[in-house]
Amino acid sequence: MARELAIRLYLRTFSILFSIFSILPLKSKAVFVTSFGDNTQYLLDEMDKQELTWKRVILRTSTSKIKGKDDGHTIVFNFETKNIIHLLLSIYHLATAKRIIVDNYFGFLAAISFRPGVTCTQIWHAAGAIKKFGLTDPSIAERTPAAKQRFIDVYNMFDHVVVGSDVMAGIFKESFGLTDKHILYTGIPRTDFFFNQPALTEAQRILTSRYPEWADKKTILYAPTFRNQTLHSGKIALDIDLLYRELSQKGYVLLLKLHPAVTADVELESAYPGFVHNLSDYPDMNELLLAADCLVTDYSSIPFEYSFLGKPMYFYAYDLEEYQQERGFWEDYTTSMPGPVSRTTNELIEHIKRNGIDQNQLSAFNQKWNRYSTGQSSKNLVDFLFKNE
Incomplete structure (x- = not known):
């Protein structure tokens, strides 16, 4: 009141x-x-x-x-x-x-x-x-x-x-x-970036000069939807330790793009040096998408832009039923996403290792949502x- x-x-x-x-x-x-x-x-x-x-x-x-x-x-x-x-x-x-x-x-x-x-x-x-x-x-x-x-x-x-x-x-x-x-x-408007070759080239130059250590790495961008319970707990649901043990020796690095209020990412960066990179304050999301070899997200709108790049996407929906009950989806989540849906970190790791990508599925998703962009x-x-x- x-x-x-x-x-x-x-x-x-x-x-x-x-x-x-x-x-x-x-x-x-x-x-x-x-x-x-x-x-x-x-x-x-x-x-x-x-x-x-x-x-x-x-x-x-x-x-x-x-x-x-x-x-x-x-x-x-x-x-x-x-x-x-x-x-x-x-x-x-x-x-x-x-x-x-x-x-x-x-x-x-x-x-x-x-x-x-x-x-x-x-x-x-x-x-x-x-x-x-x-x-x-x-x-x-x-x-x-x-x-x-x-x-x-x-x-x-x-x-x-x-x-x-x-x-x-x-x-x-x-x-x-x-x-x-x-x-x-x-x-x-912001999707113009993906058609602007000089801008793409300059963004790639900036990223390469700023993060030269990524040159020979496979970059995973983890950008989940913000949740109130994450803010209060200061934790994220992804098992970073398991990712580190399974993927770090295979040449992967993990880029975190989390809500600024979530501070767990800072601790993770120091706990897994060279593997976890905290980019939550990075100002340009389009540049991060360009840097990522693959995207891991859940219910955010990031996949609609990332589909311009034709790179793999993985969906980590550990709380699918709960989130659907709370927010509701426009379409059936598991069949409408342009990549495999995982419920656990183990499942996600297996999908990343397979590195499977259905270009027809990605192209159809992009055309469906970006027809006029x-x-x-x-x-x-x-x-x-x-x-x-």
Whole structure:
């Protein structure tokens, strides 16, 4: 109850301030509200490339990895912080911008209404979806009526949602309660990386110079979905000791990409020197995907991007039934993943040793989820947003 009251007070205050600032005229500026940053960065780079004169305002949360900085075209503010000045300026820019671009769910959208001539575009933070979210998330049944209505009000603010596939279009329509008119088939901006040969070459050069010890190794990237119980326990479910004993002598190294709040990886790195590498703070996920000879994950959205590279994927779903009950899946998990599903570390090791890869399966998965992401996604979206005024 106290949490709900705090949310209502925050949104009411936000609404009043937004209404006051809405008296001011609209300007040709784009406000990016970001808690991730990847897609936003690609759009900013494309705007620079096209030399657009639109002013850019970045409202970033504490989790955003956006590299934007204040310059002649761009202003950066910390968003959803206790900094009153940043809050006021953020609301001012939201109330006076013609383009709003968001990459996640932001509750403030339930408290405001944009004026005619303003569009709000959801660029989301994943190219595909394994687990359910939005109005289809099973946990929504436990929320209060006020919270449920707030979710709906937020989703109703999206004029456009960017997708890379017909499958994801259907998922967004069901999850956000949208229709065909809301869907933009421009492709996912950050996937342009996989079609940009100079960028791929430069990323490979950076990785080689930074980690020369990987040159003659087979790299396994372990990037699991974040779980609350992992945060509280400080442990991961994968048996690292068993992996070390079975794979280290066969030329493998293990790269960890875990949630920043999970600290067990630091201890593992010191416990298995030369085998475990803690890359949880590495800023560019695409570069890590390029470095990995194979991927181990579970229910994350990483496989949708990794499928561009045509390399092996293994799925370690030790808590499959529990997770399915809690979150729900869009498809049958064991048959829809583009690689073998393991329930134990022993099973995972056996799959890695076999090194089997079904290129037809990987290609079909990539085509299914990335049909419209063909290397021009950032340009497609920038053209749509800023050249149709």
